[in-house]
Amino acid sequence: MKISVTINGALCEREAPENVTLLHFLREYAGLTGTKEGCGGGECGACTVLLDGRAVNSCLVLAAEIDGKSVRTIEGEARDGQPSALQQAFAKRHAVQCGFCTPGVVMSARALIERNPKPSVDEIKEGLEGNFCRCTGYVQIIEAVLEATGQPASLQEGSHA
């Protein structure tokens, strides 16, 4: 079937089988391989994209479902060759290691800060809990989100006692 989706602001029309997932539509029909497949079962968050502004696991969405809708992927995060403040903060705070979960994490963080421009540490942990990262231990990712939202980049909100 013909599927028309706005991806990162540009219309993308492709013939694709009705059972193709949004993840495979992006990677194999739209040529956007920045969105990664980590489990294919909606468990790891590597394939997170924004669907009408909401973070979704693109492996759980059929491309046919989103005909006529708008998707944002990691490829739309930088503008005119300039990394976004979020991307700059991730680089500066060493929030990237192997990089395979990174696009999904950035998109979840993007969705979070658009609905909550100054998230607390607990809100960031909540907002990113669906994104597995096996390398970083999350701390520098959380610091990057704090930095990108103009907050002191420290997780310690006072002693545990």
Place this chain on the structure above:
Amino acid sequence: MLETANSEGLRQVGRSPARSDAADKLTGAAIYVSDMILPGMLYAQVKKSPHARAKITRIDTSRAERLPGVRAVLTGHDLDYKLGLYVVDKDILAKSEVRHFGEAVAAVAADTRAIAHEAVELIEVDYEVLPPILNHMDALAPDAPLVHPDLGKYDYVKAVFTPHPGTNIANLTVTRKGDVEKGFAEAAWIVEREYTNPSVQHVPMETHVAIAQWKTGDRVDIWTSAQSPFTVRGLFCHTFKLPLGNVRVMIPNVGGGFGGKAGICIEPLVACLSRKAGGRPVKFQATREEEFSLLPCRSALTYRIKTGVLADGRIIAQKMEMFWDAGAYADYAVNVTRASGYSAGGPYEIPNAWVDAYTLYTNKPYGTAYRGFGHVEFFWGIERHMELVAQTIGMDPLEFRRKNLLKPGSITLTGERITEHTGNVRKCLDSVAAAIGYGSLTPAERAREAKTGLKIGKGVATLHKAPAMPSNTGTSVVVKMNADGSVIANVGLTDIGQGSTTALAQIAAERLRFSLDNVKVTIEKDTDRDPYDWQTVASKGLMLTGNALILACEDLLAKAYELATLALHANVCDLDHDGETIFVRHDPAHRVRFAEIALGYTYPDGSGVGGPLIGVGRYVAQGLTNLNKDTGQGLPALDWTFGAHGIIVEVNPTTGAYHILKIASAYDVGKAINPEMIRGQCVGGMVQGLGTALCEGYIYDQQGRLLNPSFTDNKIPTSKDLPDEIECILVETPQVDGPYGARGVGEHPMISVGPALGNAILSAVGAELTHMPIRSEDVWRAMNSKAPVETWITKTPVGSCRSLPVDG
């Protein structure tokens, strides 16, 4: 030996510039093998065994072969090859017998994934199911069925390993130091206990993936998500009896490895499918489920420790027996056994030691290298045992550890003398103890206990590890100068996320005195183009490749100086340089830019000399030896990295539920090349260690079927599982032969998280834990003096990982 320890005046080393690969990884531009599509590429799928042990009585692929779009079908009978790292015991596809659940018995390459999937479903296999060996301790029974009846016929690395044909023992490593029985006779106390942990999955976010193209003339191109390109090439050529030059292995970005991609896995199968399909490229990517059972995991361990202690609290003797679960194939497990054998006592001085470390075959997915290479598993035993011994003799556990720690002059289990340069485990331990306020609760903590009704406990654990590698491990580097005076370094070391590309660029910039912008270290690997490196494993990359890189930079500078003498009409001894130019020391205005000599020097009359500047460096581990097979004595350790964790935990004394309030970790890194990147390794490794400590592990039913091959049933830590407070402390005792004094720390943060947690829980509620992971129910059982439940091989005949364990 390289000049190192002086850290004064360093301009690049010790800073934390952003990673050189961050921009590509943050924009989706970084290419991984999973992103690659080649012209004419086919897609592979494998048919997997539903049984742990069975004879294949019939296999019929005819329906699959007739399916339109299918280009190649293979079974074990088509492939007369054996694979193996140290013991050559594995078929590419199972031949007459399957040895573990999820083992590949047939494979298909087709025009699309969907066709390949359908074709696999059309392959018919009949099995005669046999009773499997699941618990590795059963593999030792005299009447146990043999997982490998042909063990005596297999090739293996004879200088290092000792398989026992006619048994399930893939290897036995022994270590003997002093006289352990004499030591026990002198002991005032003898304390003995057994510790266990199950198999665990690495969980790289990118599952194993490879593309191979077997071209005419037996020339093979391989793109793979592997850690070690030269190992893939070497083992591939060994299996297929091809010259090394025929096979080209390329590795772009890799989505995590953690040891699970260290050796050779799916590359031979994919290449054989390509050959069968007439040379078209074939791609195979494991599903997440296949990552758990088709591909290797970390070995389970049973560890028995018997310790003799003198009246003053000094350890006098220790007998250690390790039983490692190799699963169906030896792979890295035999070398995990060897490396664990010589480290088995932890960073403690043990005058009389006796270690038997067995690798045992079972009918389970096979074990391989995993970050820490055995140390995560056996430190669970050692550091829980140190706590038990201290308790038994009535000494504070921290004090007991301090009394027995390795210090300058101590002799390790294999006879190596510790020096003041080896690293300072005492400082690591004291740092974490101070960071958690070890030994007492603060008034605030006491008030919190009173308010919540929960119990707070504190515990520490030490760690150490040396690279597990051949005694003559070597590496090489080429540094090429561009026409603008910048350089590109080619190294064989793979950056699987650890950040070596960036740290090496800092080292090169430091040595060359260039700006970091003028130094590039390539991230993609290519065995045709890059100089040799043994493997990307063992936390040895920074030290060995770093040294080779320094030598390559010096070689480049020497050649540049040679040309500068012509340009400047000056003696070499009078030259010096900065980031842009070479100049005469006593006449600094007299200078030549690197850019002017980068491609050779050109005389004013136009004639050239010298040619493009290129520096070569090579480095090999020095002074190491094989271990004596009868005594385990020898010098196996390139360097020792020491560390410690301290944990504050809050436990519900009624339910056993717990929460980590703080973890403080310290490592003696020698010299921090990029402190923020090291913090990334430390926190990332610690959280991966928390996964092992809290919840991760393979669960099987009585037939040996893996019950939890998914993230739903096999959780890994998420951002919500972080301890409230995380402190990372770097100790710097320079490594004399390390680059700028640095030593590796990639694996170490994962080690000993479990026992630090176990010790903290013990101090909070008195729960004596001997099995890791530590789930709330395990704490509850231990608090109530109930034996640990063996839920890892469930008692139910056809299990569900969620079914209640049968209470034993």
